[in-house]
Amino acid sequence: MTRRFPTGLVVQPLALIVLAGAFFALNGIAPLPLFGRMLHDSFGGAFSFSQTLLNAVVIALCGLSVALPARLGLISVGAEGEMVVGAICGTGAMLALFTAPAHVLLPAIIIAAMLGGLLWGGLIGILRAYFNANETISSLMLNFIAVDILEYLINGPWQDPTSGNWPTSISFPKTALPPAFAIGAVTLHSDILIAIGGAAALFFIFAYTRGGFVVRILRNNGRLACFVHAIEKRWIVGLLAGAGVFPALAGIYQSTLVQGNLQGGFYVGYGMAGFVAAWLARNDFVLLLISSLLLGGLFSAADALQLDANLPSSTSLVLEAIVIFVVLLARRFERRNAAAAR
Amino acid sequence: MTEGTLLREPVAQAGTFELRDISKRFGETLALDRVSLTIAPGEKVALLGENGAGKSTLMKILYGFYRADSGTIALDGKPIVIASPSDARALGIFMVMQEFSLLPELTILENLLLFHPSTKGAAKLFNTVSERLLPPESLSALRSLLPAIDFRKRVGELDVGSVQLLEIAKAVMCAPRLLILDEPSSVLGEHELERLWTYLDSLAARGVSVGLITHKISDVKACANRIVVMRKGRFAAQFPQSVSERELLAEMLQTAPGAPVADGVPPAPGDTAIRYRIAGAAYGKWHDVSLEVRRGEMFGIAGISGSGQVELGQMISGAVPLERGSVTIDDRCVSEAYTGIYAEVGYVPQNPRENAIASAMLVADNLVMRDLAALPRIFDLKTIPNRVPEPVRTEVTKLGISPPRLDIRAGGLSGGNVQKLAVARELAFAHTVMVVVYPTMGLDIGTQARVLGLLREEAAKGVAVIVIHEEIDQLLALCDRVMVVAHYTTVATVASSSVTPHEILALMTGSGTVMTAGGAVA
Numbered sequence: 001m002t003r004r005f006p007t008g009l010v011v012q013p014l015a016l017i018v019l020a021g022a023f024f025a026l027n028g029i030a031p032l033p034l035f036g037r038m039l040h041d042s043f044g045g046a047f048s049f050s051q052t053l054l055n056a057v058v059i060a061l062c063g064l065s066v067a068l069p070a071r072l073g074l075i076s077v078g079a080e081g082e083m084v085v086g087a088i089c090g091t092g093a094m095l096a097l098f099t100a101p102a103h104v105l106l107p108a109i110i111i112a113a114m115l116g117g118l119l120w121g122g123l124i125g126i127l128r129a130y131f132n133a134n135e136t137i138s139s140l141m142l143n144f145i146a147v148d149i150l151e152y153l154i155n156g157p158w159q160d161p162t163s164g165n166w167p168t169s170i171s172f173p174k175t176a177l178p179p180a181f182a183i184g185a186v187t188l189h190s191d192i193l194i195a196i197g198g199a200a201a202l203f204f205i206f207a208y209t210r211g212g213f214v215v216r217i218l219r220n221n222g223r224l225a226c227f228v229h230a231i232e233k234r235w236i237v238g239l240l241a242g243a244g245v246f247p248a249l250a251g252i253y254q255s256t257l258v259q260g261n262l263q264g265g266f267y268v269g270y271g272m273a274g275f276v277a278a279w280l281a282r283n284d285f286v287l288l289l290i291s292s293l294l295l296g297g298l299f300s301a302a303d304a305l306q307l308d309a310n311l312p313s314s315t316s317l318v319l320e321a322i323v324i325f326v327v328l329l330a331r332r333f334e335r336r337n338a339a340a341a342r
Numbered sequence: 343m344t345e346g347t348l349l350r351e352p353v354a355q356a357g358t359f360e361l362r363d364i365s366k367r368f369g370e371t372l373a374l375d376r377v378s379l380t381i382a383p384g385e386k387v388a389l390l391g392e393n394g395a396g397k398s399t400l401m402k403i404l405y406g407f408y409r410a411d412s413g414t415i416a417l418d419g420k421p422i423v424i425a426s427p428s429d430a431r432a433l434g435i436f437m438v439m440q441e442f443s444l445l446p447e448l449t450i451l452e453n454l455l456l457f458h459p460s461t462k463g464a465a466k467l468f469n470t471v472s473e474r475l476l477p478p479e480s481l482s483a484l485r486s487l488l489p490a491i492d493f494r495k496r497v498g499e500l501d502v503g504s505v506q507l508l509e510i511a512k513a514v515m516c517a518p519r520l521l522i523l524d525e526p527s528s529v530l531g532e533h534e535l536e537r538l539w540t541y542l543d544s545l546a547a548r549g550v551s552v553g554l555i556t557h558k559i560s561d562v563k564a565c566a567n568r569i570v571v572m573r574k575g576r577f578a579a580q581f582p583q584s585v586s587e588r589e590l591l592a593e594m595l596q597t598a599p600g601a602p603v604a605d606g607v608p609p610a611p612g613d614t615a616i617r618y619r620i621a622g623a624a625y626g627k628w629h630d631v632s633l634e635v636r637r638g639e640m641f642g643i644a645g646i647s648g649s650g651q652v653e654l655g656q657m658i659s660g661a662v663p664l665e666r667g668s669v670t671i672d673d674r675c676v677s678e679a680y681t682g683i684y685a686e687v688g689y690v691p692q693n694p695r696e697n698a699i700a701s702a703m704l705v706a707d708n709l710v711m712r713d714l715a716a717l718p719r720i721f722d723l724k725t726i727p728n729r730v731p732e733p734v735r736t737e738v739t740k741l742g743i744s745p746p747r748l749d750i751r752a753g754g755l756s757g758g759n760v761q762k763l764a765v766a767r768e769l770a771f772a773h774t775v776m777v778v779v780y781p782t783m784g785l786d787i788g789t790q791a792r793v794l795g796l797l798r799e800e801a802a803k804g805v806a807v808i809v810i811h812e813e814i815d816q817l818l819a820l821c822d823r824v825m826v827v828a829h830y831t832t833v834a835t836v837a838s839s840s841v842t843p844h845e846i847l848a849l850m851t852g853s854g855t856v857m858t859a860g861g862a863v864a
Binding site: 207208209210211212213214216217220221223224225226227228229230231 | 660661662681682683689696697698699700701702703707711712714717718719720721722723724726
């Protein structure tokens with residue numbers, strides 16, 4: 001087969017710029033200077049790059065919870081709910097062990113968050129494996145349930161009595177904060193290591209282990225379960241449960257290091273962005289890190305748009321949609337070319 | 343929607359299709375080498391050849407599924423371009439593939455209406471399905487192919503033979519000029535085949551051309567006006583219907599010299615110690631099955647299609663967990679802690695492409711997956727082609743899977759080679775019992791003989807071989823005892839030496855008397 005120049009590498013960004021430019025022009029803003037600002041505000045300096053990285057890590061952790069079950073052909077959109085449950089469980093641990101020293105409190109919070117995500121993801125898996133409930137729909141609905149539980153807690157039993165009726169929990173004490181560090185002027189939270197380590201570990205599992213081989217077989221043809229002596233239901237529950245751990249960690253990191261307490265709204269947009277990132281990366285764990293970085297940049301840029309161009313922050317959703325649209329078109333052409341080559 | 347408008351009127355004029363000098367290459371394999379073929383109106387042409395001879399590829403080019411690398415296609419002398427199956431259908435070319443296209447979740451009627459060109463958009467949208475929406479000629483086609491059809495049954499509940507006939511009926515509904523059938527007989531029982539041949543005769547009488555892809559000599563003798571033999575991607579010979587079976591056999595077998603043809607002498611059962619015993623087994627519609635197979639015995643199970651023999655194969659092998667009852671090897675119970683196919687049992691299900699093979703994975707992946715414990719816990723999955731154990735390689739070589747490579751996608755193999763792959767793998771793991779469902783389905787006669795020969799060798803080695811099959815002659819020639827099933831119950835178990843094919847058929851259809859010579863009444 002002759003190797004052709006991947007024209008998509010040129011055409012796709014170009015289409016992206018034209019469509020986004022048209023969108024800005026329609027809003028009465030000159031696109032070119034705005035593109036400059038966006039680039040500057042996402043990757044242009046230490047502060048903006050820190051913001052981009054912080055966004056990217058949350059997106060990547062949500063993306064892992066999509067890409068992992070996808071290895072079995074499962075489509076989960078439950079990252080948002082898992083984030084929320086992780087934050088709730090972590091906060092619960094903080095409230096229960098408030099006065100404990102850091103070396104007890106912090107691990108307790110992290111483990112509680114992970115367990116929360118494990119159970120929430122596992123619930124999606126159990127519904128799918130043993131009650132034949134479509135995992136996409138049940139994970140979506142469980143998102144709403146998680147948010148309702150959160151709203152109940154921060155408006156009720158967990159509400160900070162000194163907050164002036166504001167729906168938040170009390171603040172996390174210093175002893176409860178996960179480590180953050182800085183490289184030069186770029187501030188980083190330690191969850192970046194979880195994202196990179198998680199992606200690397202999953203890559204390794206699916207390329208180098210017997211278990212990864214079994215999942216690949218089941219994904220390809222579920223009827224082979226009896227030949228390989230695998231119990232498909234258990235794999236479904238296991239993968240979805242494991243997937244829940246990543247967003248749960250993102251959730252507790254957001255509550256502790258970004259918000260400082262448990263409050264509403266910290267999860268908005270990340271679950272969706274994680275899904276898009278996984279989709280852009282075609283569920284490849286390593287590419288997911290790159291697509292998350294790009295979407296993280298988009299998030300930062302959208303914040304800038306809000307300030308500089310008076311566009312609402314939901315602009316990031318429009319830009320995300322344009323990205324999806326362009327990639328969808330590109331994949332369609334790819335398929336058509338492949339069909340023509342056959 | 344040119345397709346719909348073109349086809350709303352049944353195609354009145356027939357046409358002559360002509361393929362000239364068609365070549366097609368898949369990677370390193372030359373699948374077709376300058377093949378030419380003409381099909382006249384009302385002609386029934388059979389393409390006969392071994393697996394991988396290029397029959398399906400040639401017809402798939404005519405159907406627009408593949409594009410030829412070189413060569414031309416003409417209709418009534420005028421060159422035409424067929425770039426996709428929808429182009430082909432617009433020209434009146436319909437092909438029924440080996441892989442089915444009906445939607446299992448929908449009823450028969452819904453399926454037919456969904457694909458019928460004359461179904462109005464509103465009926466599709468609002469799902470107002472009724473038999474009245476089918477034109478009378480479609481109904482008569484259905485009735486002649488499937489006389490006892492219940493339109494409200496879901497397609498997923500039908501047996502594979504009925505689905506095949508339904509696929510054919512679906513194609514015929516669209517008023518084809520040329521109907522191509524890919525190995526239709528591989529899943530059809532004798533009665534169903536009878537009906538199909540009669541129906542194809544009536545189609546041909548109306549000027550519809552038929553292209554029949556097959557490797558069975560009985561098919562071409564029953565159906566074709568003209569027989570084209572293909573070998574290794576080339577046109578080998580052409581015969582009128584009057585040709586003798588022997589001549590055809592000779593022509594086909596040229597590539598398989600010395601291949602042993604089943605000689606019809608049942609081997610003597612070896613050790614009489616009871617090895618494999620199933621007692622009071624229940625699963626789904628089966629309530630109480632008991633059978634015993636001795637070491638070295640070849641045990642056949644016969645029944646008309648849809649009698650429950652496929653499920654029985656699953657129960658015997660451990661592909662499904664029993665709801666009641668037990669399976670014991672010697673006196674060891676193997677059905678207690680269920681994890682899948684029982685240890686020491688090899689199992690080749692019907693339609694291995696769907697039920698036994700991971701198509702998107704490599705041949706090597708498919709071979710090693712049966713014994714995962716033999717793989718290390720941590721290793722580079724890319725090295726699997728180097729990790730196929732020697733006994734498995736030996737079986738693969740014995741069966742002559744083509745192309746003989748372990749590092750290609752299993753799904754890229756032809757239907758017969760997929761069957762060989764499954765048989766080879768399971769033979770390597772069948773230490774005590776080998777369960778095979780439709781062992782020769784989709785195989786050319788050379789390979790059929792080889793597969794049946796291997797099964798006999800297994801039996802000679804002391805393995806109990808259980809064969810579920812619909813071809814009674816083969817079954818009787820192969821097996822020591824045959825159990826007949828009907829409507830999810832066992833009718834009788836008889837010794838092959840004491841019964842004629844006709845008597846088995848009578849038992850299968852419920853019109854025979856139960857004979858007990860040499861076997862236990864079930």
